[in-house]
Amino acid sequence: MVKKRTIDARTVTFYNLEGGIRTLAQVRDITDVKKLEAEKSLYERRLSELNNYAIKLNAAEDLKTLFRLTLDAMEKILGFEYASIFLVEGNNLRMVAQRGYPEPPRLVLPLDGQMGIVVRAVRTARSVNVPDVRIDPAYVKTKDGMLSELAVPMKVGNKVLGVLNVESYRLNAFTENDRKLLEVLASQTAVAISNIKRRENLAAINAFGRSIIKVKSINEILEKTLDTMQELLGFEKVDIFLVEGDKLKLVAARELAQASKFELDLREDAGITVKAVKERMPVYVPDIRKEKAYVKCGSETMLSELAVPIKLGNNVLGVLNVESDKVEAFDEDDVKKLEILASNLAVAISNIRRQESLAQLSKKLEYLVKSCIHIMQVKNMRDQLKAIARSAQNLGWNNATVILFDENLKVKEAATAGPAEDHVTPFSDEKFPGRLWKELLDYKFDRFKFGGFYYLPWSDPVVRDYIGQVSPDISSRLEDVLKSHVNDLLYAPLRTREGKIIGVMTIEVPSGIKPADESFIPLELLVHYAVIAIENAELIEGLEKARKELKEYAGQLEKKVEERTRTIIEFQDKLLKAQRLAAIGELASMIGHDLRNPLTGISNAAYYIKRRLAKAGFLDEQITGMLNVIERDIMYSNKIINDLLDYSKELRLELTETDPRKIVEEALSSVEIPANIQVVNMTNHDVKFIADFEKMKRIFINLIKNAVDAMPNGGTLTIQSRKKEENVEFMVSDTGVGMPKEVLGRLWSPLVTTKAKGMGFGLAICKRFVDAHEGAISVESIPGRGTTFTLTFPIKPKKEEGGENFWLKKRESLLLTTTKT
Structure with missing residues (x-):
């Protein structure tokens, strides 16, 4: 078979030494050179067309239009007859558009499987050219007779969005230029897909923001947020954490095995979400196996994590968190999407909390008005202090204690409402002297002041060190008093209009939970009313005391006459009784002396008679009995004398x-x-x-x-x-x-x-x-x-x-x- 070749011939005419004319000819076969020039020209023309076509791709309003334009470029500009487009969807690769195949796209390939040239392109993130698909076991037949295949990944940065795939009936049908041009188109299509998805995500987030405006429950907002993260933004394993004191608690989750009762300590360093809260910025961990702070929550197969703080200004309310079982699963777009979503969520949560706070404040103020009327009506001081403490408790505070001081700031009266109301609190105990209160109300503690209150987080070692520096005299004393006191202290002086401190109100706050500023509003009003009520009660007590004193004084003259008369009578009675006692004493002494002498004689005589009669042999049983009677009566008479003397002396x-x-x-x-x-x-x-x-x-x-x-x-x-x-x-x-x-x-x-x-x-x-x-x-x-x-x-x-x-x-x-x- 004769092949057509392209020849390049060049001649040169010159005179030789003899003067004759000669011609020199050079002939070259430039068939291959012409072919390369033609291929280069075609490549440059197609590359130029693709660059111009990129404008159309970026102008596409939706993915369907984009896929059509991409297939047009693959067919008309690049000349590929059989072309298809695959998109990554979770753990699968799905054909979403094709050109040249008889049936609509239905092919879905698992990314963790071994089948599919396109799957290999996704997993390696590189173009794959298979000159002969018959010898490649991963090939998946889409049309009979196909012999070669070229799969090019669509990438944005390191993230693979899908694959542009072409096939041919010819062996080794695709050249290096085909690969390069298809890679250019794949890059343009990936950018266009990313832009369309970004616009769709922004639209979804805006729709989410509009949808939660009327929501009145935080739980409902959290559920809508999870829906948006999964259905609209495409994240599979999602969860939401909220900050509660010094804890970060899991409040909502999808696709996690341990979706309840999971919390992290913000005082420690464990947890990617904790790190996001502390740093107040997104934290992306491409491979959690290399991150010491990672804490497992649910699945064992997680490999990457992205945590975005839910912020309102500098205040972090919580964290949006997504995880994946792939390494490097997230990119900058994911971060931006979650940041926008977190911003909307922060505003929504803050608004609901504000509404709840205002509603609670309204109820508290309504209760405060009623309780103040009741406090003013209580006359007994201790009952009044109890009513004030109970009002503070009903405003949402535990173990509220109202302490009344004397002139030296020593505890004069105290009342507690709450779980500890049957016990003496450390601050109302006499062991907590006035000198300590004087220190705690001094200017040195102004750094702990919030409005009219002082917040002393006793559990904070920094606070203890500060107290030890500014008030070394009371530091050890406080340590003793508060040794078993685990809660923080909130206290406010009860100060009159003249500036005199007549008492203090103390409230126990759970350790580490700093009260919000608005929560002080009803409490500060209660303190103001308490001072007025206590002053009024003291005034009423003073007036009542004065009235009683006047009444007592009015009847004092008559009572004094009665008392003096009664005193004289009592004195006379006492004098008579004393004289009688003295007389009995003298009588007892005389009787004892006068009776003991004859009793002694009788006793001696009886003893002598008994001995003489016994010696003479005349002591019979009857005489012995009579002598025994005499001796017993003598002893009994002597006992009477002793009793009388014992009683009177x-x-x-x-x-x-x-x-x-x-x-x-x-x-x-x-x-x-x-x-x-x-x-x-x-x-x-x-x-x-x-x-x-x-x-x-x-x-x-x-x-x-x-x-x-x-x-x-x-x-x-x-x-x-x-x-x-x-x-x-x-x-x-x-x-x-x-x-x-x-x-x-x-x-x-x-x-x-x-x-x-x-x-x-x-x-x-x-x-x-x-x-x-x-x-x-x-x-x-x-x-x-x-x-x-x-x-x-x-x-x-x-x-x-x-x-x-x-x-x-x-x-x-x-x-x-x-x-x-």
Whole structure:
């Protein structure tokens, strides 16, 4: 077969040495050169047409128009017969337009699969030219007879948006120039697609901004935001965080396994979203595997993350966050889209919060007016302070305390409303002296001042250091008072119009949550009303006090006459009683002296008679019995004399340390207990107390003898002891005959007895000895069932100055002693 060639011939005519004319000819085959020139010319013409065509591409209003124009360029300018356009949609690559194929585009290829030349172009982000598709296992047939394929990615920066793909019936159909031209067109189309999507995104964001104007719920706004992020902006895994105090809380999410109860601490460095809040700017992490701050929330396959702060001015309200299971999944356009969306969202959230805040403020002011009327009507100061504190609590504050000071800023009165109202708060306690309040209200703490209030975040170490520097004297004191106080302190002085501080209102604020300025408005009004109400209450109390004083003074003259008359009468009674006491004392002394002499003689005579009769052998049983009667009566008469003297003389206590068991055992050993009486001694040695052992023993001897006398037919005597607070208590119980009520009423008076024999001094002496020990004695008795005496003694009685002994002066009356029973 003869091939046509292109020849370049050139001739030169010249004379030779002999003078003859000669011609020299040069012939070259320039077929290949001409072909290259033609290809270059075609490439330059097509490149120029593409550059001019870019204007049309950028003018396309929508993707459908853009795809048509792109296919026109691929067919008419570049001469490709079979062309198609693929777009990346999530994890798939979908054919969206084609030219030359018999059927409409339906091909969808997974990007994580192995099939598709176009998929390879996306994953490598490079053009792929396959000269012979028959030997490439990744080839996906779209039309019978295709032999070669060229796939060129459409990229904006490093982000692949899709693929321009061409095929041919010829082997090795596509040249290097074809690749370059298709790459130029792919770049132009990618820019146009990006612009169209940007316009669509902006339109969607603007529509979102208009749609949330009338929304009244933050939750509804969050749901609309997630819809916009997913459906309109194309993000798959989306979530929204909001700032709450020192926490960043997840409040809404889509496509996340742990979409609830997830929060991050803003005081720490964990979390890309936390970093966005702290830096107040978007944070993009192309590969989270290289980021230490990343915190997993949900899926295990996430590889990249973009966090954009929701800002209003310099105030960060939260974060819009998107994640992807691809590395480098986001670009600058994504950042801009989310920034615009976050800006709209910040305005919407702020407006709703403002509306909610105004509504709450309106309700609080309405409540404040009613509560102030109630406060003004309360007359009792403590009740009024309680009403003020409760009003502060109902305005939304916990543990509100109103403290009233005296002239030295010491706590005079305080009332608390809230969870701690039944307890003394650290600031109303007497341990928090006025000097500390004086410091806390000083100019040195003006840096913590907000309007009329001071906000002292005690949990902040910086604040503690500052207090230690400006007020070293109170720093350690505050540490002690607030050791168990975890909340921050909000306080305001109650200052009169003259500038005098009459008290302070304190409120506990959860640690780290700084109150908003508008929340102080009703509270500042309450403080103002509180000062007026307290001043009015003090004025009313002063007027009431003056009225009472005048009323008292008006009747004072008459009362003074009555009082003086009564005083004279009482003095005369006391004088008579004292004289009677002195007379009884002298009488007792004389009787004791005059009776003991003959009793001694009788006793000696009886003793002598008994010995002589016994020696002479005349002492029979009858005579012995009579002499024994004489001796017993002498002893009994002597006891009466001793009781009378003991009752009338001045007492002196000889104090020693003893215990209940020892006293009772000594007393029991001194009394003859009949065989038909069972004694139960339940006292112990555990309690030590100070007492006059002998007089205590005398008390219990008398009580035990009385109990024995009350059980002539036998019974049970029970003696118990126990420690009761700072006292020791005894109980002496019998199961005897008991005593009627009329006897109980005068039981402690002398000369009162229920027995046929005796003067009745026993219990009166017991009463004197108990009183001398600063103790108490009482009795309970039921006729026929028994009697119980209860005695209480201080473990450590008071001592008089100047010595270790206790003295008890004579009573003014020996005959008018009464005790409650």
